[in-house]
Amino acid sequence: MPPHYDTIIVGTGFASAFFLLRHLEYASPDAKILVLERGRLDSKKWQLENRATSSIPAHNVFVNKNLDKHWLTSPGFGGNSNCWWGGATRMMPGDFQLQSRYGVGIDWPLSYDDLEMHYGVVEDVMSVSGPVDSPMPRSKPFPQPPHIFSDPDARLKKHFPEGWFHPATTRARVATASRPACCASGVCELCPVDAKFTIQNGLASVFHDPRVTLLLEAPVDGIETAGGRASGVVYRQGDRTVHAEADLVVLGASALFNPHILLRSNIQHPLLGKRLHEQMPVDVCLDLKGVKAYNGSTTISGNGYLFYEGEHRRDHAACLIETWNAPFAYGRNAFRSERDRWTERVFMRFMFDDLPRDDNTVTVNAANPQLAETRFNGYSDYALRGAALIPKMVETLAQALPIEGIVSVLTGATTAHIQGTVVMGDDPASSIVDRHLIHHQYRNLLVLGASAFPTAAPAYPSVTVSALSLWAADHLHEGQA
Secondary structure: OOOEEEEEEOOOOOHHHHHHHHHHHOOOOOOOEEEEEOOOOHHHHHHHOOOOOOOOOHHHHHEEOOOOOOOOOOOOHHHHHHOOEEEEEOOHHHHHOOOHHHHOOOOOOHHHHHHHHHHHHHHHHHHOOOOOOOOOOOOOOOOEEOOOOOHHHHHHHHHHOOOOEEEOOOOOOOOOOOOOOOOOOOOOOOOOOOOOOOOOHHHHHHHHOEEEEEEEOEEEEEEEOOOOOOEEEEEEEEEEEEEEEEEEEOOOOOOOOOHHHHHHHHOOOOOOOOEEEEEEEEEEEEEEEEOOOOOOOEEEEEEOOOOOHHHHHHHHOOEEEEOOOOHHHOOOOOOOOOOOOOEEEEEEEEEOOOOOOOOOOEEOOOOOOEEEEOOOOOOOHHHHHHOHHHHHHHHOOOOOOOOOEEEEEEEEEOOOOOEEOOOOOOOOOOOOOOOOEEEEOOOOHHHHHHHHOOOEEEOOOHHHHHHHHHHHHHOOOOOOO
């Protein structure tokens, strides 16, 4: 007989870890929980010695059919928390209500207010540094004080006090019990001092709970179903194929691998694997006159909300701006050539929300079904119309900054925020999971993470992914508290 568990969770990244954190608060003392992770535990020491966040190359897990468009992933314990840069912005209220507020896209089936309390819990766990003011409603302050602005950020804040803010980030401003303060080295993917929050340095304890069995190097091939329910999973360990049964199955992989597993399980839906998306990034380099950049206290030293929320979203995408404090992170045109003016140059990334397209997809690779396959055919016209306004946006920034000229405007290959492919919604005909991330057809199957995102907000997704997991766990156990 296959082993039986109360719960089987797939993945160990943000979505799974925060779900498990809350799930354990409700679970009985004798609960049996199996967690399956396809990768290994690549320690911080291993990552630094090998200059990599995962010992499994990306080409070993998915095939990218458009090499101009990158999809960054880090298989292993902690998932993409190993390779993220620590950006911890919440979504704005309007991001959840694009259709009802602005007449474009679709609404999320939940609101900012539904997640506000959960956002606060996530920020406490991650020990997020953020501004004393805020562009969105908050019920409590950030756990950590803000980082230091660069000189360009300070000027922008002074001129646009309600439009420019310190970054919300897990790159620690002050040391925590397990993390030192950010060293502003600009290599956050590997973080040489381990200052950013990761599952390894901040939430590994939930996987050490005696009720939890964690199996590494155990890729999941599929979900088994019977009688209209998810009955368990099939996974591999070495050369063995293993079947395990469960009362509850939780997919907490990424927007690449959640749909891949569902497709291999013959769990069908017209939208499954479609609407792969992320924000559209455009990198802008500006020369300044008499103002030195690169002197803030963390890699991204400011966030601009001047072009984010508002009626303009009826016509074109919203935009979140990052000020980069690490010139070599881009590796091109980092400094000016004029003597004594080397740092009178600033890099900014303009990130535009996107309305997902059905022709951007994750499928099962025909030659090797164990690999996911991505196809990306472009951003929406809505995002492109927003990006076309960058020259006007720069003119607005020139009210605060002495801009001598635009050095370059280049569309980036990725924001490293993989979203969509298992969309959430109230209607089973137009969505795969409901507002609590429960599969519409298999009601004991949850699909967590950014795969459920109906649209791509300009904000970074990780704290929203984590808050959604708490939200889903609370709903699952409603009445048990």
